[in-house]
Amino acid sequence: MESYLPILYFAAVGAVFPIAILVVMALVRPKRPNPAKLAPYECGVAAPTDAWDHRFSVRYYLIAVLFVVFDVETVFLFPWAVVYDKLLLFGFVEMAVFLYILVLGYVYVWKRGALSWA
Amino acid sequence: MSQSLLYNVLIPVTKAVVCFLVVALVAGVLTLIERRVLAALQIRKGPNRVGWNGALQWLADVVKLITKEDHVPSKAEKVVHLLAPLLVMAPALTVFAVLPFGPDFSVTLPWIGKVTTPVHAAADVNVALLLLLAVSSIGVYGIILGGWGSNSKYALVGGLRSAAQLISYEVPMGFAVVAAILMANSLSLVAIIEAQRKAGVWFVFPGLIAFFCYFVSGVAETNRIPFDLPEAESELVAGFHTEYSGFRWAIFFLSEYANMIVISTVATTLFFGGWLRPFPNVAWLGFLDVVPPMAWLLLKVCLFLFVYIWFRGTFPRYRFDQLMALGWKALLPISLGNLVLVAFAALWGAAGLRVLGAVLTVAFAGGLLWARLRPARPRGTTSMAGRPAEVRV
Numbered sequence: 001m002e003s004y005l006p007i008l009y010f011a012a013v014g015a016v017f018p019i020a021i022l023v024v025m026a027l028v029r030p031k032r033p034n035p036a037k038l039a040p041y042e043c044g045v046a047a048p049t050d051a052w053d054h055r056f057s058v059r060y061y062l063i064a065v066l067f068v069v070f071d072v073e074t075v076f077l078f079p080w081a082v083v084y085d086k087l088l089l090f091g092f093v094e095m096a097v098f099l100y101i102l103v104l105g106y107v108y109v110w111k112r113g114a115l116s117w118a
Numbered sequence: 119m120s121q122s123l124l125y126n127v128l129i130p131v132t133k134a135v136v137c138f139l140v141v142a143l144v145a146g147v148l149t150l151i152e153r154r155v156l157a158a159l160q161i162r163k164g165p166n167r168v169g170w171n172g173a174l175q176w177l178a179d180v181v182k183l184i185t186k187e188d189h190v191p192s193k194a195e196k197v198v199h200l201l202a203p204l205l206v207m208a209p210a211l212t213v214f215a216v217l218p219f220g221p222d223f224s225v226t227l228p229w230i231g232k233v234t235t236p237v238h239a240a241a242d243v244n245v246a247l248l249l250l251l252a253v254s255s256i257g258v259y260g261i262i263l264g265g266w267g268s269n270s271k272y273a274l275v276g277g278l279r280s281a282a283q284l285i286s287y288e289v290p291m292g293f294a295v296v297a298a299i300l301m302a303n304s305l306s307l308v309a310i311i312e313a314q315r316k317a318g319v320w321f322v323f324p325g326l327i328a329f330f331c332y333f334v335s336g337v338a339e340t341n342r343i344p345f346d347l348p349e350a351e352s353e354l355v356a357g358f359h360t361e362y363s364g365f366r367w368a369i370f371f372l373s374e375y376a377n378m379i380v381i382s383t384v385a386t387t388l389f390f391g392g393w394l395r396p397f398p399n400v401a402w403l404g405f406l407d408v409v410p411p412m413a414w415l416l417l418k419v420c421l422f423l424f425v426y427i428w429f430r431g432t433f434p435r436y437r438f439d440q441l442m443a444l445g446w447k448a449l450l451p452i453s454l455g456n457l458v459l460v461a462f463a464a465l466w467g468a469a470g471l472r473v474l475g476a477v478l479t480v481a482f483a484g485g486l487l488w489a490r491l492r493p494a495r496p497r498g499t500t501s502m503a504g505r506p507a508e509v510r511v
Contacts, residue, residue: 067286092465096458
């Protein structure tokens, strides 16, 4: 486990780094807020509602679900690729079957129009 | 001082601090280089007033960003708005821990003695690649939370688009990376470089298609032109960082450049031999060894960074549905098909990969030649005008 420690340090320093910058910068920069400055970006008229009251396309959820499916497939491929030089033909056939099922689902999703945005 | 403290704490922490300072510096200078290169591509001058021919422009920009007011919109979700930039930057910097910058090296320090670092990578772990993909995708949270927490329509839509784009392109990127793992049979970045030394050629030859998929997805992952949809000015103002100003905006910006450096380094490591010189086993090219390994790596990374800027000066932005179609309907099947192709070639081991590399290289060169030699369009017509009428854009 010791070889993983540097990653932890990098993560810690990576989190402290921007915080430190922001704290130091807070001493330098001006702070003169006024209501107009703090209003959310709009066309000039104050926004009547919160931005998160608006609805957005359900396709974003669909993409997220599809991503989970395909990304899990990718994760299955990682260990397979590492030991591929030992599995060879067996690994190839097995993964071909696995990918065939994946591609079937992919074709189905495509035909149902889940991949087209408009 | 005990040796274990030195090796386990001091050296990694020093590496982290030095690494981040260098990244910040490079990102700053890169903005200047980017503006000058873009200017050259567009036949204008670019920033040339501050310092010698504009050499200090980036420093002036930093000073401006530092002294700018940093405000939080009154309706925003304050905590989320404050934390989002940190959530983007911390993962972008953390992945530098596993990037290998050079082979073994040792220095003799005056009061400590001889210090050897295993590789320039701070952590040579055997799941480096998996860790890299996993950690770098945490940045999506920062972007979507920044967009959502701002409580602004433009920021919200920008954040959503960005999340959809980032996760969509992670799939072909994953498949492309698997093809590289398949050739090296390891997840460790150092082992992948060593495998390229053993194979005698860089993996870009058998992995030409995988490299293409990886780099295109990488450009999309960093929200760079032509995939800068989340911050498309003409429709979304500035996308997810519309409501950010001052140095918290700069943190998003720095993270983007840090991510560009990571993508370039990983592309170099997986497909262009990392710190290896070209054709590492060919003896008569030995004179190339006068260039130190780390310089080879930096040279290749700089080339990729230049390609990033070149893209920006060349390609128009995609529309959002085109972007999604490219990711899901083009890159995904291509990278998946390529994976099967590489796996098939790897059945015959190194020899199979060599044949595949030769075939792909010849096909690529042939394609370039054909594109060059085919009858040119009449002078004065743009590519749009030359298209058949039924293609509506």
